Amino acid sequence: MVWTPLHAKIHRTIRSRHLFERNQRLLIAVSGGQDSLCLIKLLLDLQSKWGWYLGIAHCDHRWRSDSQANANHVENLAKSWGISFYLETANKPINSEAAARDWRYQALSAIAQANNFQYIVTGHTASDRAETLLYNLIRGTGADGLQALTWQRPLTTDIVLVRPLLEITRSQTEQFCQEFQLPIWEDSTNQDLQYARNRIRQELLPYLRDNFNPQVESALAQTAELLQAEVEYLEKAAQELRDGALGIGDEKNSLTLLPLKLNRRVLQKAPLALQRRVMRQVLQQILTDAPSFEHIEKLTTLIIAPNRSQTDPFPGGAIAQVEGDWICLK
Numbered sequence: 001m002v003w004t005p006l007h008a009k010i011h012r013t014i015r016s017r018h019l020f021e022r023n024q025r026l027l028i029a030v031s032g033g034q035d036s037l038c039l040i041k042l043l044l045d046l047q048s049k050w051g052w053y054l055g056i057a058h059c060d061h062r063w064r065s066d067s068q069a070n071a072n073h074v075e076n077l078a079k080s081w082g083i084s085f086y087l088e089t090a091n092k093p094i095n096s097e098a099a100a101r102d103w104r105y106q107a108l109s110a111i112a113q114a115n116n117f118q119y120i121v122t123g124h125t126a127s128d129r130a131e132t133l134l135y136n137l138i139r140g141t142g143a144d145g146l147q148a149l150t151w152q153r154p155l156t157t158d159i160v161l162v163r164p165l166l167e168i169t170r171s172q173t174e175q176f177c178q179e180f181q182l183p184i185w186e187d188s189t190n191q192d193l194q195y196a197r198n199r200i201r202q203e204l205l206p207y208l209r210d211n212f213n214p215q216v217e218s219a220l221a222q223t224a225e226l227l228q229a230e231v232e233y234l235e236k237a238a239q240e241l242r243d244g245a246l247g248i249g250d251e252k253n254s255l256t257l258l259p260l261k262l263n264r265r266v267l268q269k270a271p272l273a274l275q276r277r278v279m280r281q282v283l284q285q286i287l288t289d290a291p292s293f294e295h296i297e298k299l300t301t302l303i304i305a306p307n308r309s310q311t312d313p314f315p316g317g318a319i320a321q322v323e324g325d326w327i328c329l330k
Contacts, residue, residue: 001045002180003045004176004179006038006042006176007042007045007046007166009167010042010046010165010168011046011049013164013167013291014046014164017151019151019152019162019163019164020050020052020119020162022050022051022052023050023052023053024049024050024054024112024118024119024120025052025053025055025115025116025117025119026043026053026054026055026117026118026119026121027055027056027057027086027108027111027112027115027117027119027120027121028040028043028054028055028056028057028121029057029058029059029104029120029121029122029123030057030058030074030077030078031058031059031070031074031109031123031187031286032058032074032077032124032184032185032187032238033123033145033184033185033186033187033190033231034124034170034173034174034177034182034184035123035124035128035165035173036122036123036167037077037171037177037182037183037184038168038173038176038177038182039121039122039123039164039165040054040056040077040081041176041177041180042176042183043121043164043165044083046079046135047221052308054083054084055083055084055085055086055115055117056074056077056078056083056084057075057083057085057086057087057088057107057108057111057112057120058070058071058075058085058086058087058088059087059088059089059090059101059103059104059107059108060087060088060090061090061094061103061104062089062090062093062094063091063093063094063100063189064187064188064189066188069184070158070187071087071089072183073183073185075087077183084115086111086115086173088107088108088110088111090103097195097197105120105155105161108120108155108323109155109156109159111155112155112159113158113159116162117159118158118159119159119160119161119162120155120160120161120162120239121161121162121163121164122161122162122163123163123165123173124149124163124165124166124170125165125166125168125169125172125173126165126166126167126169126170126171126200126217126218126221127170127171127205127217127221128146128149129148129149129166129170129202129203129220129221129224130205130216130218130219130220130221130224131197131201132148132224133147133148133196133198133220133221133223133228134144134200134204134220136148138196140293143163143227143230143231143234143294146223146224146227147224147225147227147228147230147231148224149163149166149224150163150228151163151164151166160312163167166221166225167221169216169217169218170217174259196274203235205217207223207236208261234273234274234277235277237274237277238277238278238281239281240283241266241267241270241274241275241277241278242262242281244266245262245263245266245278245314246260246262246263246264247261247263247266248259251277256330258286258318258330259328259329259330260282260328260329261323261326261327261328261329262278262282262326262327262329263326264302264303264304264325264326264327265323265325267303267327268303268304272300274301275300275303276296276297279291279296279299279300280296282299283295283296283299283314285313286314286316286318286329287315287316287318288315288316289315295314298311298312298320299320299327300309302320302321302322302327303327305322306322307322307323307324308321308322308323309321309322310322318330
């Protein structure tokens with residue numbers, strides 16, 4: 001086996017970030033593109049050092065006329081490597097990126113649960129992280145959206161999603177595939193500029209690279225990494241503040257039930273950043289869709305509003321009203 005600097009980097013990353021333990025069962029999501037082929041090759045080469053059991057899963061969205069041929073290509077690769085192969089095919093073509101992502105993670109989780117895999121591993125790179133940061137920034141998200149694509153997150157109580165390549169750029173995975181002559185399956189939808197992410201990938205990032213920073217993808221990925229730690233800290237602090245405002249141990253004031261009451265005196269002592277996070281956490285529990293900036297702001301203003309102030313109805317009909325020291329949602 002040829003041991004490259006990329007092998008050494010991923011080996012160190014897995015160990016230092018505790019992404020996997022030894023002798024675990026890893027289900028690798030392989031589309032056939034360069035990132036996923038780079039990922040599976042690296043994990044195959046590291047397998048002897050870690051004692052993993054590896055499986056390959058492929059999800060056919062039925063977006064393209066060659067999708068079945070793509071699936072067959074990945075299956076043949078799995079057979080040539082002596083790895084278990086699992087295929088999930090959509091019942092009907094999936095029309096949006098968001099719907100496809102949700103279906104894909106559901107399908108991968110079902111395969112993992114049925115076959116006792118503890119981890120689902122994807123080939124997301126620093127380039128994907130940079131694209132996600134830009135995509136969410138343009139849409140007007142806060143720090144939580146900018147730090148998206150974390151190293152790992154639970155998909156179910158028993159299965160963890162892991163992304164070991166978040167410090168590797170797409171140009172590096174391409175070079176790796178060329179070096180080892182890995183048979184990349186070119187996905188024609190990656191060139192379709194009707195998708196916003198493709199426009200970011202094909203037009204915006206090259207412009208930023210050429211005119212502002214040749215290392216823009218790595219720089220943006222590092223920003224996402226910094227934000228991830230800060231968001232984790234702020235979320236924990238906001239949960240503690242929220243529990244204090246609700247009244248710790250007050251079962252009648254559970255977040256899952258309306259009416260509920262928030263103590264304004266407790267909230268008034270906190271910085272605005274934490275006040276907003278508390279309100280967002282509360283709204284996430286009572287709204288069916290993610291709360292908007294406007295929803296969060298109109299609830300936050302009640303912390304210092306005059307008595308009897310109230311909001312107009314939130315989606316679903318809930319109203320917040322000031323009653324002395326309390327914000328009452330009902």
